[in-house]
Amino acid sequence: MSSSLKARMAAFQQAASSGNNTPSPVRSTPKKKISIPRSASSYQPTTTSATTTPTRTPPKVSSSYRTTPTTPTTTSLKPTKSPTTPTKPKALFRSVSSSTPSPPKSPTRKASLMPTKTYSPSPPKSPTRKASVVGISPRHQPQATPKKFFAPTVTTSSSSPRSPKAASKNGKTTLASVAPLKTADQDQDWDFLYQLALRYDQYRSQEAEESKNPNQKPVSTAREQAPKQRHEPGNKADIKKSLEGIMGGTNFTVKGDWLTNDYFDQYLVEYPQFSTLTLDFQGQGKLFKRFDRKDDEQRMIATKFVQTLLQHPRSKEITALNMADALIPDIFLVTLAQQCMETKGLPNLQVLNLESNLLGQDGVKALAECIADPQVWRYLQFLKLDNQKLPMGTDAEQSLGEALLRNPSLVAVSLRVQSGLARQQINNSVSANIDKLRQARRQHATQTGSLKERKRNEMEQYFDNLAANSDPSLTEVNFVGNVKFLGLNPAERIKTATAFATNTTVTTLKLVKLQLDDAYAQALGEALTKNTTLSKICLDSNSFSGVGINAILKGLGQNTSVSEFEIRHQSKTMSSSDEETLPAHLADNKTIVKLGVDVRTPLIKTQLERKTSENREYQRKLRVGQRK
Numbered sequence: 001m002s003s004s005l006k007a008r009m010a011a012f013q014q015a016a017s018s019g020n021n022t023p024s025p026v027r028s029t030p031k032k033k034i035s036i037p038r039s040a041s042s043y044q045p046t047t048t049s050a051t052t053t054p055t056r057t058p059p060k061v062s063s064s065y066r067t068t069p070t071t072p073t074t075t076s077l078k079p080t081k082s083p084t085t086p087t088k089p090k091a092l093f094r095s096v097s098s099s100t101p102s103p104p105k106s107p108t109r110k111a112s113l114m115p116t117k118t119y120s121p122s123p124p125k126s127p128t129r130k131a132s133v134v135g136i137s138p139r140h141q142p143q144a145t146p147k148k149f150f151a152p153t154v155t156t157s158s159s160s161p162r163s164p165k166a167a168s169k170n171g172k173t174t175l176a177s178v179a180p181l182k183t184a185d186q187d188q189d190w191d192f193l194y195q196l197a198l199r200y201d202q203y204r205s206q207e208a209e210e211s212k213n214p215n216q217k218p219v220s221t222a223r224e225q226a227p228k229q230r231h232e233p234g235n236k237a238d239i240k241k242s243l244e245g246i247m248g249g250t251n252f253t254v255k256g257d258w259l260t261n262d263y264f265d266q267y268l269v270e271y272p273q274f275s276t277l278t279l280d281f282q283g284q285g286k287l288f289k290r291f292d293r294k295d296d297e298q299r300m301i302a303t304k305f306v307q308t309l310l311q312h313p314r315s316k317e318i319t320a321l322n323m324a325d326a327l328i329p330d331i332f333l334v335t336l337a338q339q340c341m342e343t344k345g346l347p348n349l350q351v352l353n354l355e356s357n358l359l360g361q362d363g364v365k366a367l368a369e370c371i372a373d374p375q376v377w378r379y380l381q382f383l384k385l386d387n388q389k390l391p392m393g394t395d396a397e398q399s400l401g402e403a404l405l406r407n408p409s410l411v412a413v414s415l416r417v418q419s420g421l422a423r424q425q426i427n428n429s430v431s432a433n434i435d436k437l438r439q440a441r442r443q444h445a446t447q448t449g450s451l452k453e454r455k456r457n458e459m460e461q462y463f464d465n466l467a468a469n470s471d472p473s474l475t476e477v478n479f480v481g482n483v484k485f486l487g488l489n490p491a492e493r494i495k496t497a498t499a500f501a502t503n504t505t506v507t508t509l510k511l512v513k514l515q516l517d518d519a520y521a522q523a524l525g526e527a528l529t530k531n532t533t534l535s536k537i538c539l540d541s542n543s544f545s546g547v548g549i550n551a552i553l554k555g556l557g558q559n560t561s562v563s564e565f566e567i568r569h570q571s572k573t574m575s576s577s578d579e580e581t582l583p584a585h586l587a588d589n590k591t592i593v594k595l596g597v598d599v600r601t602p603l604i605k606t607q608l609e610r611k612t613s614e615n616r617e618y619q620r621k622l623r624v625g626q627r628k
Contacts, residue, residue, distance in 0.1 A: 178424050180405045180432045192378075193440035196409055199350055200381055200437060206274045220280045221266040252290045254297050256304035264312055278320040279309070282353070285327040294329070302332040310345040320351035324384070328354060333363035337370040340377065349377050353384040355414070360388070364396035371410070372403035380407075385415045394419050401425030408433060459484040460492055466506065467499035474505050481513040490519070497523035501530045510538040521548030525555030528562070536564045543571045546578025549597065553585040556592065566596035576601055583607040590618050 210217045252258065269278045287305075291298040309315060333354070340346055364385070370376050371383075401422035404410060411433050417423040445451035456464065459482075465471055479485050488496070497520050500506065521544050528534070539552070549567055556562055579599045586592065586608075593616045599605050 180429045190440050190443045193436050194444045197437040197440050202274055218269050218271055220269045256301055259304050259308045261312055276319045277317045278322055279318055281323045281326055283325050288327040299331050302335045306335045306339050310339055316347055318346055319348050322353045324353045325356040328357035330360050330363035334366040337366040341370055350379050351382040355384045356387045358390050360390040361393040361396040364392055365399045368399040368403035372406050381409055382412045397422040404429040463496045463499045467502050469504055472505055476508040477506055478510045485514055493520055494523045498527055501527035504533050507533055508536045509534055513541045516542040518545055518548035521551045525551040528555035529558045532561050534562050539567045541569045545572040546574035550578055550581055553582055557585045557589050563591050564594040568596050568598050579604045586611050590615055
């Protein structure tokens with residue numbers, strides 16, 4: 001052994017026996033501080049024997065596992081004299097304990113074969129988290145199912161017509177419920193519809209007259225006797241008369257003895273000029289303000305009110321029921337609907353005004369049942385339910401919308417609807433009923449011989465002159481998205497196509513973005529078989545399907561004048577079976593040299609291109625022959 005090695009070993013033994021960290025005179029080692037958890041604060045390093053290099057042993061920890069880590073502390077390491085065996089450096093971070101289960105590890109870390117303990121600080125665990133199972137690796141322990149944030153689903157009964165299951169089984173039912181019930185023309189009661197049309201015109205005339213001369217509008221006796229100005233200061237009689245019934249007047253008793261025919265006579269308004277009788281109860285809120293609680297008293301008063309009204313000698317003459325802003329509750333409308341359905345009351349009712357009241361779901365549903373009955377309120381045309389002070393509800397709106405689909409008379413409904421389906425049902429029903437009145441007037445004029453032929457509009461006259469060749473200077477027809485052409489009815493559109501069968505002046509035809517359909521294509525194809533002047537045709541961006549394109553090309557096959565034809569960018573896709581028949585239609589044609597049609601089959605495209613090439617060669621030979 002060399003002298004230098006002996007000196008170093010002696011110095012190291014001297015330092016170990018002195019109990020301090022005095023550096024060796026040969027090789028100095030700086031002091032180091034290591035941050036370890038508080039659970040390992042009992043760590044005491046040991047020294048090695050004189051023949052080995054000193055190493056540090058792993059910290060001694062408790063076998064119990066702490067789920068909540070503590071704040072790490074920094075301690076100074078002081079070596080103690082205790083012989084140990086050298087260990088690997090990674091033992092500082094792991095301690096083996098066969099009797100203690102391993103703590104839960106992160107799913108991203110590779111699981112160990114033996115339980116381990118990690119002394120790195122981690123955030124506190126949630127108290128609701130399940131503890132790990134002993135003997136099972138944390139990676140294989142059952143994990144909590146993550147929450148999925150989906151929209152809440154609504155489960156409805158399968159018997160409901162609006163349930164998703166019913167809609168999936170009966171897809172046509174959902175579509176049919178948006179449109180009113182259709183009736184064949186031969187099954188329509190045109191006489192009844194014509195009476196509705198006359199009543200509708202009469203009511204509109206009455207409205208116009210009242211707005212033109214408001215001072216001559218008849219009023220009820222109750223309004224005539226009402227005070228027209230404010231009471232004089234100190235006049236107790238006028239004050240008492242003005243406030244009568246507001247604070248529970250003595251006239252409104254629970255028995256309802258005051259509800260007599262004389263009581264209703266003061267609210268009846270007759271308009272002899274238009275043969276109408278109106279019950280004007282608008283603004284009379286003191287009655288149901290007296291009985292504002294939903295109890296037996298309110299039910300008794302509502303029942304008594306309806307029974308007396310329906311038993312009135314002139315109840316069958318009433319054409320309008322104006323009870324707006326009268327604090328009408330649901331029980332009144334429910335009673336009125338039930339009594340009218342049982343006794344067929346108010347048979348001539350045309351206008352029902354219930355705006356600005358306290359109607360809710362129950363009242364509107366009862367009204368919907370009454371409207372859907374074809375034997376009740378047959379002449380009801382105007383329904384006003386706007387500005388209710390209570391929420392109506394989606395169910396009530398849909399009930400009203402479905403009832404209107406079966407009602408043939410209502411032509412005006414004032415109501416703010418939240419449901420999109422109910423709004424569409426109401427709009428479609430009103431539009432259909434208005435159109436029925438128009439048809440009824442036309443049917444009656446046709447039967448009586450008083451039908452006058454309408455004046456034809458500018459676009460119709462244009463094609464009439466084109467068919468008659470009235471204007472020899474007309475050589476080009478060019479309409480691209482023309483609004484007047486789009487406004488033509490289907491019959492007039494067909495006439496614009498047949499006009500080219502007799503025309504002899506137009507050489508260029510361009511009809512683009514006009515929503516032309518297969519029916520138009522059929523008429524144009526037949527016209528092309530007779531036309532001898534058209535040379536260029538462009539029908540791009542329309543609604544032709546494969547059937548329509550085949551119909552036009554079939555007519556072109558017999559045409560001898562068209563040289564350029566384009567029919568691209570249609571809104572409907574042509575099927576492969578329709579494409580296969582296109583070349584056969586042009587087999588006899590010798591004039592088309594430029595053809596623009598959208599086909600997807602390469603073979604068909606090649607055949608059409610070959611046909612146009614053959615026609616170009618044929619036309620070239622004709623020109624050469626003419627020169628000779």
